[in-house]
Amino acid sequence: MPEQNQHNLFEELLNQDESLTEKQKKILESAIEIFAEKGYSATSTNEIAKKAGVAEGTIFRHYKTKKDLLLSIVAPTMAKLVAPFVIKDLNKVLDTKYETYEAFLKALILNRQAFLKENMAAFRILIQEIPFHPELKEQFKEHIANKLFERVQRIIEHYQELGQVISMPSQAVLRFTLSSIFGFLIARHLLLPEADWDNEKEIEYTIHMIMNGVKASSI
Amino acid sequence: MPEQNQHNLFEELLNQDESLTEKQKKILESAIEIFAEKGYSATSTNEIAKKAGVAEGTIFRHYKTKKDLLLSIVAPTMAKLVAPFVIKDLNKVLDTKYETYEAFLKALILNRQAFLKENMAAFRILIQEIPFHPELKEQFKEHIANKLFERVQRIIEHYQELGQVISMPSQAVLRFTLSSIFGFLIARHLLLPEADWDNEKEIEYTIHMIMNGVKASSI
Amino acid sequence: MPEQNQHNLFEELLNQDESLTEKQKKILESAIEIFAEKGYSATSTNEIAKKAGVAEGTIFRHYKTKKDLLLSIVAPTMAKLVAPFVIKDLNKVLDTKYETYEAFLKALILNRQAFLKENMAAFRILIQEIPFHPELKEQFKEHIANKLFERVQRIIEHYQELGQVISMPSQAVLRFTLSSIFGFLIARHLLLPEADWDNEKEIEYTIHMIMNGVKASSI
Amino acid sequence: MPEQNQHNLFEELLNQDESLTEKQKKILESAIEIFAEKGYSATSTNEIAKKAGVAEGTIFRHYKTKKDLLLSIVAPTMAKLVAPFVIKDLNKVLDTKYETYEAFLKALILNRQAFLKENMAAFRILIQEIPFHPELKEQFKEHIANKLFERVQRIIEHYQELGQVISMPSQAVLRFTLSSIFGFLIARHLLLPEADWDNEKEIEYTIHMIMNGVKASSI
């Protein structure tokens, strides 16, 4: 799951992009940018059309409603976000690739950080709009809670069995781990993106604290 | 800073509520509820008025604009959120009350959890709307980044000097600690509020992992 | 009808002011000022109340409706505007006072100019609002067309009989005379009030041209 | 500048109308009618839309704001009103066409009367709204004060040099002349449009009095 393998491990969901016309791409790009900046509800289709350089009607030719446009942004983003965890035969991958929880965490952070860098706007929309749209909540629960959590819990249990991780309800370990990681990523890329970060070191610190926090010997 | 002392340690900012008329309270309550549920932008003043049982004009007698109404919800919430950290002579309080970082953390979590329980809706609005309103961002930076962070960093440094906390940039420790705490609180109260939580135990786990993560001996 | 006699010749309609409370006066003053500046329709009662330093309700205690307030400004202004012509036994006054049409004109101009100087705002409201309010049009026709025109026509006929004024339909002479006078007054006080006027001379010119225009010998 | 030559002497500014859609014309017509009758401020866009038989939103597709709609009526009216005076090489026209001030006046009155007859409503709006809109005042000053006054003063000086017009500040002569003309036109078409006028004769009277008023020999 390291950065350089990103494209090998999970299918690019962008191949659907092949079917997109030039205008449609423009519309999506513009919508992503403005939705992220002002929120779905505060963005007008007129505004999107102007920024995309198309007529307002063109938007509705491709997306039946404004909400359709939102969904067509959020759904694939959600999929791509959890993609690394949805590989079939994840255990095998883990067995061969990451001998320690630490190595796994490092790969995970770097990989997801790379993803966020390229999809910050879409990610913002995802987390900003989920609370307001039941369908999104549903999708989120299905994808994240069910797929991701279930998978990652299995991963954690994997390392618990290896004696590397504390014997605690894996849910608590998971929450703790993800909180720390996303706490870092959000601070780093959303809250203070312009601050002067020493990325390498901060990741090291974060992993260090997580590892101490969850290491088996410590109970 | 334990729950039972909450009212001794910092003034309740609610005394301003005394000046609110009955209708104004109704308006605020309704606005908080609907803003939290649908977001500021997707909420109509008409809707708020109906839920509050007042005429639409009445809203604008008390709050010049819809945004004014939002601000009058968010600003005090932000203040109350950081209030426990803005006590003068915080160090003295710490010296006498919390001999360990662990005790401090436990008090902190319980205290803020109590606050969140009662102000969940307003808190949601706070974190949901900040990204879209520069004024709010400004206020947030001033209150959180400047006041809270600065204070809590001093607290952390206090325990670092006591040898209880790892020698690491206090910012990293802070981020890690807060991520873990808010990760727990958000999962507990926002994401899965209806799940069957054993609150005591989960807090214990969380604190345990934070403590291991940051304890001095571990570097 | 020269300036200095103004108060002798016609009753001060202001004696009704005796009955006005302090607040009522403030309301009237404020209304006059704002109506003149922005027009009746674009002025809000709230604005008037604020400027007058009274509660909005107070306005409606004194004037049943906003329109009532307008009428209570316009009606007396209209009365005062035509007052000099409504003196009973106007002819006798003329016989003894103004031997020539020229002397009459000069007195008239000076007198009405003095009035306008002190009642510019109310006069503006008068001419600006008449087109939009049928009641005002009615009053105007009754006062101006019937009283004033009739009277002044008699005056003109008086000077026609004296051989000083051209034998032409008195209506045409009247229109011409009034146009020239009000043309001057409006240019002087409404259109270019800040220009550098030599009042004496301009009046002289105006009268000269009117006199030439209407003098008997010229047909 | 006599009526029949009107289209030769200055370009019809109506050719812009070609670009107007049917609905836009309807909107303009309705707006002109209602603005003239009730005043800009007292007219609702809803009312205009209904009269024009379009949806209210359609108005705002063509005119960004209600004020825009007003301006798009007033500005061209102002332009057309002064158009006859903005002909290049006005003097040459005068030299060849109008040997006397009297001939010039007659042509002027007939020409402007023809214009007013067809644009009465727009003209009303023009003079009724100018006092309330600084932009309009500005435009008015620029068009009328600068262009028209300057040109007409040159015309007057032209006839003064010919010895036909009294040696008086041309401004006074101008004011007098225009007052008399507009006094007639306003009485005729605005104040008492329904009265039984003998147009020919009244114009003759008016010109006679103006001519006497300004003729050179009379000083």
Place this chain on the structure above:
DNA sequence: CATGAATGAGTCTTCATTCAT
């Protein structure tokens, strides 16, 4: 008398969506 909170109809304007071209 005077107040000012409360009203709800009405204001201008924006919006997502449709449809004829």
Place this chain on the structure above:
DNA sequence: GATGAATGAAGACTCATTCAT
């Protein structure tokens, strides 16, 4: 497929007026 004029419902906000205090 793309357009953009047209829509009318809905939006935030203002208004003149009322009435309990």
